[in-house]
Amino acid sequence: MIExxxxxxxxxxxxxYLVKSNFGECxxxxxxxxxxxxxxxxxxxNNVEPDSxxxxxxxxWQAAETVSLMASREKALKGFFRFSFDTSSNGMYxxxxxxxxxxxxxxxxxxxxxxxAILKNEIKKLLFSFQNEVLSFDEAEMENQSFLFGNITDKExxxxxxxxx
Numbered sequence: 001m002i003e004x005x006x007x008x009x010x011x012x013x014x015x016x017y018l019v020k021s022n023f024g025e026c027x028x029x030x031x032x033x034x035x036x037x038x039x040x041x042x043x044x045x046n047n048v049e050p051d052s053x054x055x056x057x058x059x060x061w062q063a064a065e066t067v068s069l070m071a072s073r074e075k076a077l078k079g080f081f082r083f084s085f086d087t088s089s090n091g092m093y094x095x096x097x098x099x100x101x102x103x104x105x106x107x108x109x110x111x112x113x114x115x116x117a118i119l120k121n122e123i124k125k126l127l128f129s130f131q132n133e134v135l136s137f138d139e140a141e142m143e144n145q146s147f148l149f150g151n152i153t154d155k156e157x158x159x160x161x162x163x164x165x
Contacts (some may be wrong), residue, residue, distance in 0.1 A: 003038065006030075006099060006134070010039040013133050017126060018042075023119060025111040031058050033103040045111065057107040060085075061094050084120065089113050093120050095127050099134055106130070 010030045018028070018041055027042035035055030044050065064083050069076075083094040093116075094107040106127050113119050 003032070003036075006104075007038040009134060010130070013130055014039055014041055014126075017129070021122065021126075023108075023110075023122065024113060026113075026119065027053075027109045028123075029054050029057065029105075029107045029109075031055075031105045031107060033058055033062075033105075035059065038104070044109070053109065054105075054107070057092070057094050058105055060092075061096065061105055082120075082124070086110075086116055089116065091116065093123060095124060097127060097131055099131075 007030075014028065014030075023042070025043065027040070027044050029037060029041075029050060030039035031037060031054035035051070035058040037050045037054045040050040044053070061083050065077065065081070068081070081096065083092075085092045090111050090113070092107065092109055094105050097104050097106060106123065108119070108123050110116060110119055
């Protein structure tokens with residue numbers, strides 16, 4: 001699945017879901033591992049650019065992951081990790097997801113929340129729903145994919161690509 005498809009799928013999925021949710025003052029971002037923005041939703045205080053936020057979120061995740069690996073006796077981290085930096089009402093929350101073996105991050109900045117734990121749980125459910133949507137989209141895309149040379153023999157391939165002098 002290419003980035004444009006992921007971005008388009010994210011916009012359709014999140015816009016539909018977030019219209020009926022009550023996240024309050026919360027900004028949501030879907031970022032690539034390099035910090036590129038694939039999706040942004042909600043208000044951002046202090047007029048900070050979404051690109052800057054996604055680069056910093058991706059970097060914060062990767063730094064925390066590296067420190068965790070350095071402090072671990074295992075060669076790989078196991079389990080579902082999440083990154084949270086917050087007070088009792090404001091903060092940042094980042095969750096990882098993998099699409100076609102590539103890392104992405106769903107991040108949220110939230111403000112004036114009465115119970116951030118409820119918000120974090122809703123964001124986690126949102127992530128799992130999005131992953132299921134992406135998987136079903138991938139399967140449908142694979143079924144609809146046609147091959148240019150699907151039913152061609154070796155001899156026919158040789159005839160096409162051989163040069164006659």
